[in-house]
Amino acid sequence: MKVELLSIGDELLIGQVVNTNAAYLAQALNKIGLEVSYVSVCADTKEAIIEALTTAHSRANLLLVTGGLGPTKDDVTKESLCAFYDDRLEENPEVLAHIEFLFATYIQTPIRPANRTQALLPTKAEVLKNEVGTASAMWFTHKGVHAVFMPGVPREMQHLMESQVLARLKSMSSLIIRHRTLMTYGLGESAIAERIEAIEEQLPPELSLSYLPNFGRVRLRLTAKDRSEALVAHGLAHYGDLIAAQLSDIYFGEEEDGNLAAQVLKAAKRSNMTIASCESCTGGSIASAFTEIAGASAVFAAALVPYQTHQKSALLGIDVALIENHSVVSAPVAEAMALNTRLKTGASIAVSTTGNAGPSKGDSDEPIGTVFIGISTEAHTYAQKFMFGNLRERVIEKASLKALEMLYREIVK
């Protein structure tokens, strides 16, 4: 089974929108044993769509296409399909009734002629009703190639996949694909490769290993593909554990168990601890990372974001003299932020950040990129200094990740 994804849309070709649909589809297909060989993006023109369909039909036997099914003039996918499949549009009464129902019930504005045209559908396609929107999905089977066309709005596409498409595709696959991604910190990919060379050489043919470096962390992804569930499960467990043991000093968890914030929450829950954060330069992004995770409220108590300098005194009672003597970006201020937050919230552990994310220096003389991260527990309170470069969003992201890493180390020790 050769599978391709095609996204139609100028917004992707000009970089206005990032192609998250492709990532969602690839993950969903992997889970039912289908591998994607190509992802493509083409323009919103008839010529581009027909050219992309021609190329994809020559390479694949399953094609999932998203985008270009809206009611406005810039959406030309349906007429391109008619040209490509030598078909014509015909009004589908059931779809028209559904669109009228959606307008009457949810949208509560009068239905427009443009919306009625969404019920015009190619006659050779099987129509998949879109319960949550007005653009139907279409399934063509042509010269042995299955091609499923879905709207590009992520929520509608995902609903169609989960309610109808995936169940039908599942029967087309007999392969099992599973990934296991080990997360490490503090060592480069070539140094890691050297340490696990002997294990990598032993990997059986159903397993492959990839290195994913970013932000000074390397993730090691083991992928297992086979028809046997037992072989796949054994391979990931056995070789993953071998690698984790070989890298025990730099290995800190599995990506499939959730990101670093999720692992911190789990570790804290096991230790019966609660967490609070006090964020100046990270501006709430640590709290945000925790609270995205379902069930966070069992562990994550609260956050304070005393962003302007004087708020550190107003919200946390930090001595103005301490800030004046050491500057707001300093270890003593980071320590006071963590300590006062822990005491104020009653959490078992608190983390704090204060730094210059740039582009201008703010209320301190430290160079841009300087961040102090503080930790306070009942046993001790300390702060560490870091330099995270001079790109604002990267400083915030790196400081948040490092704060999570320091929390994790403190909680598991």
Next chain:
Amino acid sequence: MKVELLSIGDELLIGQVVNTNAAYLAQALNKIGLEVSYVSVCADTKEAIIEALTTAHSRANLLLVTGGLGPTKDDVTKESLCAFYDDRLEENPEVLAHIEFLFATYIQTPIRPANRTQALLPTKAEVLKNEVGTASAMWFTHKGVHAVFMPGVPREMQHLMESQVLARLKSMSSLIIRHRTLMTYGLGESAIAERIEAIEEQLPPELSLSYLPNFGRVRLRLTAKDRSEALVAHGLAHYGDLIAAQLSDIYFGEEEDGNLAAQVLKAAKRSNMTIASCESCTGGSIASAFTEIAGASAVFAAALVPYQTHQKSALLGIDVALIENHSVVSAPVAEAMALNTRLKTGASIAVSTTGNAGPSKGDSDEPIGTVFIGISTEAHTYAQKFMFGNLRERVIEKASLKALEMLYREIVK
């Protein structure tokens, strides 16, 4: 000039990584007048890379390729290039010296044999030195097609583009491409299309209009392409202003001026106001949206995230009886959160969120997806109730956006 982007990497084909490189490259190319016709992603295998290069060379005359240039075994781009271009690898002494320098200066671990192989480069390519990493970029010119190969690590790729590649590509283009994106809320795309039909029909050939619906908001993107800077500037200004005037009741700003958070900050700055947030169900994501923006500290004072129910009393002094009588997800609690936060921080306006993001109900009987958003200014304090569905991350995202929208409306009124 036909331009294509190709990303090499299994991590993109399995959906582990979202293709943000393509979005960055497309935006950067647009700014120098180059349009991307296709974006593709292929696997980390020699066969897939050669097949993708063959297809791209048949369609394009400029190709930007990222990925697969690391030092580990899963990186096979260079050997694929040798096969495709009938070339061989040769050690580049200057690149080797640079790699040795990076290891000695920054990486501070002994250099490995695998790292030295990164100095082995194809002889037919012009080598572009990577100042910030060990993987060099390569520029091939073959049968009239320029193909630039860069590492997939975003920071390194971006540095190479900005320091070397873009300046050279600029001379290949005589077109000017500019976008102007008008943001609207509260009306569907077909209703909008009807209202601006007369303007859309008048658009001159150098202008095109696209509709980008998401989260109940429609963005209207005008794209102008021409060799004349004056014509492009006039077209965007004239027709953009016509559309904005026609939609004045639902138009709230321009995407190129920054997202909604940026517009809120600007509006507050114009009115000499400061902002604070008090976030329960949004967990710091409103604060995070503000503090991502450079210069936020002039307007954004502070945030409180009293996530666990009892923290609303501990941090904000909200009466326990109020919470018990009305439940924590209620208008009176949202109002008290906004009011107390405004008073505690001294900000001119405060926004608050309290809701059930799911998947479990938490400390309230309201259904999942219920969110109360409060606003407090010196003039008044009020709260509104919303239902944002039952997907946790969407509830958080929609509540944050709605809170920003309410702040915006309150500030500009």
